[in-house]
Amino acid sequence: MIHPTAIVDPTAEIADSVEVGPWSFIGPGVIIDEGTIIEPHVVVRGPTRIGKRNHIYQFSTVGEATPDLKYRNEPTELHIGDDNVIRENVTIHRGTVQDKSLTLIGNKNLIMAYVHIGHDSVVGDNTILVNNAALAGHVVVGDWAILSGYTLVHQFCKLGAHSFSGMGTAIGKDVPAYVTVAGSPAQAKTINLEGLRRRGFGSHAINEIRRAYKIIYRQGLTLDVAIERLENMVSQTPEIQLLIDSLRNSERGIVR
Structure with missing residues (x-):
């Protein structure tokens, strides 16, 4: 052999x-x-x-x-x-x-x-x-994450589980779980919808993850306030806890 x-x-x-x-x-x-x-x-x-x-x-x-x-x-x-x-x-x-x-x-x-x-x-x-x-x-890359071709990740960055980066993305801050980023520097675009579907996430979980994304990125909230609101969702949607954990574990700040 x-x-x-x-x-x-x-x-x-x-x-x-x-x-x-x-x-x-x-x-x-x-x-x-x-x-x-x-x-x-x-x-x-x-x-x-x-x-x-x-x-x-x-x-x-x-x-x-x-x-x-x-x-x-x-x-x-x-x-x-x-x-x-x-x-x-x-x-x-x-x-x-x-x-x-x-x-x-x-x-x-x-x-x-x-x-x-x-x-x-x-x-x-x-x-x-x-x-x-x-x-x-x-660098820390979470389970089920996908990094497209020519993605560059700065030292000490964390990429959450089920996250996705577009081709040629330059990541200099942490990427929360479920989030799709693209660009140089990276910007948050949406949730990794197709990835979640392929992994068997149900429609309820996907809709709630989409709602959580909007709380973080579309309502002008501080991260602490956004996390408080996400915590109220966990009892009905346990998948949100993974997102909360990725936010709390961020040390460099998250991609915006």
Whole structure:
């Protein structure tokens, strides 16, 4: 299952069912679980843990040290969950000691060609990062978020669950859950209606999320007052709590 031209460090822990293609490099401190496929010309450096049934395509670099000027070769880590697809020329960097020393990728994500995931970023589950999307350091991407091609995300930004960015969006503030943003700089446009429908949200929940969006963005309220009004909706629409949490967790302020 390991091609004879691949270079695999003897300390790497690789499950028997892992496939490693020609001329790939697996460095020390790397752990790869069963069913994962590493295509040709992939570089995996450690400390990195890769879960089950991932598929990493050619010319990707996974677990490389960050170019952050504060980095001093500390043994920081990258953890990747299960069932992710990482396409060609993706770069994913390990964390820094200034944060949690960890970059974290969840499960069932589609990370398309030329995507960059910077140090200390956290990507949830079931996300799609389209070609050439780039996350600076310390970025958090919530479950089911979609970043269209050439989306740029400034360091320390948080993108809420089920959010969506249009092509070429430049994000410099936090994006609340369910919200669609577009432009450079990013502006809030509407809710991610099509995404919510595809994920089985009912008409009542969608209508209430749309109403919550208008409370935040169309009534001229301060964020604190908007959150108070949203709290009154949670008993009838529990999905609103996710939106409230994303607003409360914002540290950079939200995209307007």
